Amino acid sequence: MSFSFAALLLVSATAAAISHAASATGGCGEVVTIRTHGRTTTRYALAHPQGLPAGGGRIALVLLAGGGGRLDLDNYGCPRALQGNSLVRSIAHFHDQGFVTALVDAPSDYPGEDGLAEFRIATEHAEDLGKVIADVRARTNAPVWLAGTSRGSISAANAASRLSGASAPDGLVLTSALMSGQRRARKAWVTQTVFDLPLEAIRVPVLVVGHAADRCLRSPADLMGGVTARTSGAREQVVTVTGGPPGPAGAPDIAYCEGRMPHGFVEQEAEVAAGIARFIRGGNY
Numbered sequence: 001m002s003f004s005f006a007a008l009l010l011v012s013a014t015a016a017a018i019s020h021a022a023s024a025t026g027g028c029g030e031v032v033t034i035r036t037h038g039r040t041t042t043r044y045a046l047a048h049p050q051g052l053p054a055g056g057g058r059i060a061l062v063l064l065a066g067g068g069g070r071l072d073l074d075n076y077g078c079p080r081a082l083q084g085n086s087l088v089r090s091i092a093h094f095h096d097q098g099f100v101t102a103l104v105d106a107p108s109d110y111p112g113e114d115g116l117a118e119f120r121i122a123t124e125h126a127e128d129l130g131k132v133i134a135d136v137r138a139r140t141n142a143p144v145w146l147a148g149t150s151r152g153s154i155s156a157a158n159a160a161s162r163l164s165g166a167s168a169p170d171g172l173v174l175t176s177a178l179m180s181g182q183r184r185a186r187k188a189w190v191t192q193t194v195f196d197l198p199l200e201a202i203r204v205p206v207l208v209v210g211h212a213a214d215r216c217l218r219s220p221a222d223l224m225g226g227v228t229a230r231t232s233g234a235r236e237q238v239v240t241v242t243g244g245p246p247g248p249a250g251a252p253d254i255a256y257c258e259g260r261m262p263h264g265f266v267e268q269e270a271e272v273a274a275g276i277a278r279f280i281r282g283g284n285y
Contacts, residue, residue: 068115
């Protein structure tokens with residue numbers, strides 16, 4: 001198979017997943033805009049699975065993508081950026097599991113190439129996400145869980161460790177969490193990891209999922225136990241996924257921190273979504 005044909009198949013798969021999610025809503029979701037830190041706004045796409053009334057959800061997932069976190073949502077709630085992110089690709093699978101999804105874009109003052117950058121560990125960022133969580137809870141009348149992948153795991157851990165009351169998540173899911181900083185990085189914020197947050201303050205259930213074949217320099221699966229060693233979750237589980245297409249060989253590298261690799265559970269999205277659903281509903285992954 002040529003590289004160009006493989007790339008075409010990947011694009012087609014992404015389009016199909018987004019189209020499947022869109023079919024339940026007449027778009028990819030209702031675009032909700034809320035006021036956040038300073039005079040900024042934050043947009044998110046709220047989507048309900050078919051057969052689930054808009055006013056009465058069962059469980060809602062607030063999704064925080066990796067990379068810079070800037071999705072560039074269009075007016076139909078569809079992301080124009082980060083379409084290859086594992087959580088973005090998994091939205092249709094979460095809907096198949098009966099979950100409402102809220103896909104969160106970067107705030108209006110972080111539109112640049114670096115996206116959220118150092119803001120991911122800021123207290124203001126946690127407070128912004130708390131406003132999203134509270135808004136989703138009010139709109140769905142449902143428990144709200146927070147899920148972050150790759151660099152989104154830093155945002156998720158930040159929120160879960162700092163928030164309380166109606167703005168706090170009912171549970172936390174971290175996938176391909178960033179647990180190792182990139183030494184000698186040109187930009188200081190690239191050294192940030194989930195361990196920079198007060199994880200000890202997290203008391204809600206915590207699920208940490210990684211892939212055994214993940215060669216991303218920043219998310220080594222053997223460090224996942226260190227996350228739950230610090231959190232105080234009501235329930236906790238660490239899961240190492242195996243299988244899927246062969247991953248890259250050789251030494252870990254920042255080039256392998258991509259959604260279309262084991263770092264993003266490529267071709268295992270449905271399996272991972274089902275495991276997350278089992279944990280959220282009170283079972284084991």
